Amino acid sequence: MATPIENYTELMRMIRERFDLMDQFTQHSHITHSGAEIVAYNARKIVEGIAFGCLVAIDHGLKSVPRDAKGQYNADAIFKNLKKKGLHVLPSPSEVRDATESEKLESNVKVVIEGIPSHRLTHEQLIETYQYLHGWAHELNPYTVTNRQEHLRKNISPLIEHVIKLSKFISNHVISIQGQGFFLRPQRPNRWVNKSHCDPECCNLTMRSTIAHFVRWTSKSYAFGRPLANR
Numbered sequence: 001m002a003t004p005i006e007n008y009t010e011l012m013r014m015i016r017e018r019f020d021l022m023d024q025f026t027q028h029s030h031i032t033h034s035g036a037e038i039v040a041y042n043a044r045k046i047v048e049g050i051a052f053g054c055l056v057a058i059d060h061g062l063k064s065v066p067r068d069a070k071g072q073y074n075a076d077a078i079f080k081n082l083k084k085k086g087l088h089v090l091p092s093p094s095e096v097r098d099a100t101e102s103e104k105l106e107s108n109v110k111v112v113i114e115g116i117p118s119h120r121l122t123h124e125q126l127i128e129t130y131q132y133l134h135g136w137a138h139e140l141n142p143y144t145v146t147n148r149q150e151h152l153r154k155n156i157s158p159l160i161e162h163v164i165k166l167s168k169f170i171s172n173h174v175i176s177i178q179g180q181g182f183f184l185r186p187q188r189p190n191r192w193v194n195k196s197h198c199d200p201e202c203c204n205l206t207m208r209s210t211i212a213h214f215v216r217w218t219s220k221s222y223a224f225g226r227p228l229a230n231r
Contacts (some may be wrong), residue, residue: 008175011049012184015170018042018049022163033152036159040136043163044075047130049068050091051075054082057089057175075130090094090126091173093119094183098105113183119168129162148229 003007004009022042025035055078082089093116097108121129136159174183 004056004059006065007059008182009206011053011056012170015046015049019167024207026098026160031152031156033148036152036156037136039132039163040159043159043166044130044133044137046166046170047126047133048073048075050126050166051078053091053175054078054087054167058082079127079130083123088123089175090121090123091170091175091184093169093172094174095172095184101149113174115174116172121165121169130164132158168221213229 019042022039025031025038030040094113095116096111097111099107099112103109103112138149140151170184172184206217
């Protein structure tokens with residue numbers, strides 16, 4: 001049976017693979033409607049991967065996953081279940097930076113893992129994204145949508161905005177329970193993060209494939225000896 005670390009590593013590996021796959025449909029001179037549907041499909045599965053990652057973190061930290069959440073496949077239901085039970089575990093977008101001189105003197109550290117509040121997403125925001133992406137799963141009704149290209153032009157920007165938010169949220173992150181956790185650091189730049197909009201006639205987004213790299217820490221060895229949530 002796979003360990004929580006192995007489970008989380010595999011989930012993150014698949015998330016990187018899905019971003020790479022989405023690359024193939026967004027790095028050309030234009031994106032088709034069917035290409036946008038594939039992007040939305042894989043983005044939705046990324047949200048599910050994040051939800052399962054939360055369950056793995058709970059399994060690692062609390063040694064017990066809520067029974068009515070463990071068998072779920074729907075990210076909406078998982079996030080609602082965890083929130084209802086007061087289990088507010090979510091990845092925390094973070095960066096690793098060199099410690100300042102004062103930090104080196106105060107805490108005897110060389111590097112600092114620092115949270116990025118502007119990249120965080122709540123349970124509600126993840127649910128909203130998940131539900132939005134589901135709308136791309138259905139074939140367009142020709143009685144309500146008469147022009148597929150016009151539908152793409154109107155809806156591609158919101159789709160890419162949701163993908164960008166997911167990318168910022170999950171690319172560099174810490175996830176922990178009760179002072180133990182993991183830091184995920186992509187090994188190559190994530191250019192999804194730096195793209196603010198996407199036009200179907202000029203879509204060039206790239207996120208290179210990366211393998212999850214984890215560093216385990218406890219509250220005693222963490223840069224300031226303080227939980228990431230307080231940063």
